[in-house]
Amino acid sequence: MRRSLLFLPGNNPNMLINAGYLGSDAVIFDLEDAVSPAEKDAARILVRNTMRYMQLDCEKIVRINSVDTAYWKADIDAILPEKPSLLLLPKASSPEDVIQVASYMDEVEEKLGYANGSVGIMPLIETALGVENAYAIAVSSSRVKALFLGAEDLTADIQCKRTKEGREIEYARTRLVVAARAAGVDVYDTPFTDVNDDEGIVVDAKLAKSFGFTGKASISPRHVEVINSVFSPTLAEIKYAYDVIEAIETAKKQGKGAISLNGKMIDAPIVARAERTIAMAEALGIERRDDCE
């Protein structure tokens, strides 16, 4: 389960050592934008050590540097041995970007004696070309487990102003969600960057969920609780999910082909959604309650 993904600057020990206490489902140790060129080496070693020596109760993802820099291979050399779940690959604009990284990861995994594909890739789509190539990127390698929208760089690339309302990224959001779902992978929304706007993050997270995103990134621990709440199933959704499964089982016992609940037909996608909701509720320890609508 990955509702919230919190970026932590890779060369800031004060933030890194608290990674497990900030409430996010996943942390993204950032070796890219949060680290100046002169400190890339220091951040790489610090993140590696944090992952190696600290017991962190959350999923660990690392944003490496993009393939158009001199840093990305050294990032992989340092980080892959620590087995992050995913590498976040910035400025992924074409399938070739992903294939190049995946191929190098193959080499490093072989040297380490790790199973091939043990670490996944999450392409960060933040260029106009990347948006247009989203599906091709999503299916470019079996390592791709999710797509990730980066709106700040994207709006600069498409030459428009980034706003809190986000109308300028509606197309990209829709495109990424559809591409990811078509490829059978998860998809994560861009951070809401005004860390002091407590109402804005609620609106933006709800908007992202309505588009179909799996979860949302954050650059501030202050936003984590809101994101977790928005991307968790509601009690009413959980009740409905259990009702769906019960209706299916009852219909099967009665030998009925067509199944309805509250006058609406239930088909395979609704059952699949109900199963996902129940799995998430169980993972969160939320019990079914029948007194909610």
Add this chain to the structure above:
Amino acid sequence: MKIIKQASAGTMESSDAYVEIEPRDNGLDIHIESVVEQQFGEKIEATVREVLAEFDLNDAEVRIVDRGALECVIRARVETAIQRGGGEV
């Protein structure tokens, strides 16, 4: 490896450590300044010596200003300073 030039790593910020390393001819000379020197000074020095040993470094002057860094942070900063100041013999 041998330290061939002066180098530093880390910062003076809370939870970090600032490490300076310099070439030296006769053995290791380690200076530690820490807010927790009384309790952890020996442990910090042992950590520094461990990292130096990992790089087979027997001659160097190392100065550390510790701002309450965890061991993994001290290790990282010492290693970074070594990488920056070191070269193969």
